[in-house]
Amino acid sequence: MQRRDRATNSPVTAPEAVVAAAEPVTVTVARDVRADQREAFEGWAAEVLDLAARFPGNLGTSLLRPGPGSTRYHLVYRFADGEALARWERSAERQLALQRVEHLTDRVDYAHVAGLDSFFTALTPARPGPRWRLTVLTVAAVFAITLAFQLLVAPHVSGWPLPARLLLSAVVVVVLLGYVVMPALSRLFRRWLHPSRD
Incomplete structure (x- = not known):
């Protein structure tokens, strides 16, 4: 909006x-x-x-x-x-x-x-820092969320049909990525993501 x-x-x-x-x-x-x-x-x-x-x-x-x-x-x-x-x-x-x-x-x-x-x-503002830094941080976040899902959730839904398991995994990753993990990481690594251009 x-x-x-x-x-x-x-x-x-x-x-x-x-x-x-x-x-x-x-x-x-x-x-x-x-x-x-x-x-x-x-x-x-x-x-x-x-x-x-x-x-x-x-x-x-x-x-x-x-x-x-x-x-x-x-x-x-x-x-x-x-x-x-x-x-x-x-x-x-x-x-x-x-x-x-x-x-x-x-x-x-x-x-x-x-x-x-x-x-x-x-x-990703009009003049962002190096794009590879955002990529590295995003990959690390997705890896951590996916690993946690596989260890903590996947064993409990192993009997579900494959599409249902994939849908649940996608929802968990996207919600945690967008609302929890990346907002926290973007604050923590703000200076690294957007180095000073002075």
């Missing part, structure tokens, strides 16, 4: 459907920064991302800097669910921070994504 809004100086909050989500939610805020304000903006971004990171329910933040010839920065926030996101978006801290950034930027775009899409959006 996604929404994109384009405005210059109007704070945007997640739509009701995203706020109601009982699953991880990612917000990407893209800002075109004025050429003479980049240093000031980076200072502001570091401050606001730190505020968001300390907010209850936050699962991680990152700042993606513009490439050559671009002025567009991306701030990425990930929250445990829509309610946690709503608390951040309605907070006095965020409102004050937004007031201080208006004169630094010319345009802002917001995107809200909930559910499994949120997880993959968070791990």
Whole structure:
């Protein structure tokens, strides 16, 4: 579920459907920064991302800097669910921070994504770290979940038809991967997955 809004100086909050989500939610805020304000903006971004990171329910933040010839920065926030996101978006801290950034930027775009899409959006931003690192982490997670399934669950369902066993295995792997294991690993290995580009 996604929404994109384009405005210059109007704070945007997640739509009701995203706020109601009982699953991880990612917000990407893209800002075109004025050429003479980049240093000031980076200072502001570091401050606001730190505020968001300390907010209850936050699962991680990152700042993606513009490439050559671009002025567009991306701030990425990930929250445990829509309610946690709503608390951040309605907070006095965020409102004050937004007031201080208006004169630094010319345009802002917001995107809200909930559910499994949120997880993959968070791990593959516009300027991700080396893709092989995400691949290694994903393979390790799938291996660990599959091994645990074979040791703990498979012996108890050995009499089931093969399609039923495969379906159960797929459901267990996908649910644990998307909602438990990879969110934890992505927080633990965040700096390794997305090394600093300073």
